Amino acid sequence: MTNTEGTSFKDIFFKVGSALFLGVLVLMLIFTLLRSDVEQAGMDMLTGKANIKAGKIGGKDVPMDSFNAGRRYCYQIYQGQIPDNQLGECAFMILKGMFVANTIANSLGYTVSEELIRQNLWEEAQKRVKLSYRGAGYSDDEIEKPDQVYRQFLKEAPMRFRIEAAVQGSIQANLLQSDLRKTDDELLVQSEASTARVDLNALVYTEEDLTKLANQNVEPTDLQLRELYQKEITDSNAPKGKDGKIATFEERKSILRGKFLIEARKSAIENLKAKIKALQSEPDGLHKVAALFGTGTVTIRDKAFADLKSVASSKGNFSLLTDKRFFQDLTSQAFGQKKSLGPYKDADKYALVEFVAVRFGKPETSTVLRIRDSSVILNGFLAEIPQSVAEEMTVERLAKSAEE
Known part of the structure; x- marks a missing residue:
């Protein structure tokens, strides 16, 4: 039989406190070892921020982290030249353009992989470190490591925002490489x-x-x-x-x-x-x-x-x-x-x-005429399609500002 008479309230309190302390240490270790974007997602789930929406575009929710990334992008491109109260409008304009481009891309089966985004961010991190400290005379301990810069990049914008932005920036250029050929007629x-x-x-x-x-x-x-x-x-x-x-x-x-x-x-x-x-x-x-x-x-x-x-x-x-x-x-x-x-x-x-x-004169069937000027034709299509899609999309804003 177990003897419980010798167990005091002090011993029980000590054991419970020790267990809680060890649990906190384990959680801290897990978040330390996780990738920064996964870590941020976990923190958002714990704090409830993951459910906060900035509004809707085309009937679909706009996550707050995407909204904040859009605000940050607007601040960077305008170098702080527009008032803070207009950053939100700019963010929704940026997000709507991305949403339109990705709607078209989805219908065509076109996307950009997360692996490619991560590879580009890693190369950019290495490049930034190399350019920042070249010949500056810093010691190895003082030099910012590429993995630190890479993790900082991941914190600046959610991965889905980066993927949608990459799709918007590349869909036209990639489609323009298509080799369209004319029919005999x-x-x-x-x-x-x-x-x-x-x-x-x-x-x-x-x-x-x-x-x-x-x-x-x-x-x-x-x-x-x-x-x-x-x-x-x-x-x-x-x-x-x-x-x-x-x-x-x-x-x-x-x-x-x-x-x-x-x-x-x-x-x-x-x-x-x-x-x-x-x-x-x-x-x-x-x-x-x-x-x-x-x-x-x-x-x-x-x-x-x-x-x-x-x-x-x-x-x-x-x-x-x-x-x-x-x-x-x-x-x-x-x-x-x-x-x-x-x-x-x-x-x-x-x-x-x-x-x-x-x-009519004698028809000329030169092979030079066989290749269509794909850049002109598709550029015309791609200039009209986003405008038509954008006209059908409504923007419903629920947040006037968000924390950076």
Whole structure:
């Protein structure tokens, strides 16, 4: 049997205290031997910080440590030139950009490994130590060790933040190395386009020409002005003179004329545009519209598409390539129908075009054309995709500031 009578309260207290002390020592030893990022994660779990969120981006939580890393990054790039109360906004802007890039990367199966991040940090730590103390005359004990710098790097930002930042910085460059090749159909279209020659007839006019023609017969008659005046005085809010009486027709005549001309000119321009559109559909409609304006047409013969960038006319040079509808009509409309299309706009000028004929030379199937200019095409895609994705992502901020 065990003898408990000889065990005093003092002995029990001593044994319990010793056990607690040894437990604390073991925990301290564990945290000392752990990698710094694992150590920080453990401390966050013990203190409850791991559950603190700074907000949401695209409906997903933003951890506080990522938010703090973003703030620290903003402080470094702006060298303290922006107020502290704006660091939070900057951090969310940085995090949203990373979130957008990683959303795209995830859909493509692209990522950056943690091992690569650690390798780069270790190399950076070695480089910093080498540059900091080269020839400074410090003893070995005074020189900061690479592993110390490496552990400090790991404390500055969580690993997931570093991975997402690395993905954002490398996805475009890596995708731009893709070797995209054109299909046979694409090559055929490009070859035909490069050898094509067109014959066109065009009519170039300006907004001023349109206004002058529309305003030729809009001057109101006295009868029309009196009709306006009668409508005006029947209104309970009819304008009155200084004596409180309704103004006379002669007093209102110039104002009524101005009001009439505004509406008449607007209506005349719309009617003129409708008339031009109707004439375009008629055979030889281009010359009928030219007669309406009292001007001649421009003859364009045996020109490559690139030559249509500058067409000489009595109204000055005109570019048919500015208006994308020109290419749409060029590829969809039949040539030789003697009907004009447009108007195509270039600055303050307009052009109606009759598609007369098109000819194609011998297709060129050079292997040089086989390789697509991947950097230009993918750069265009990657410039548009993040903007579209970002527009769909909302930012909900729960923290205005965070401890560094």
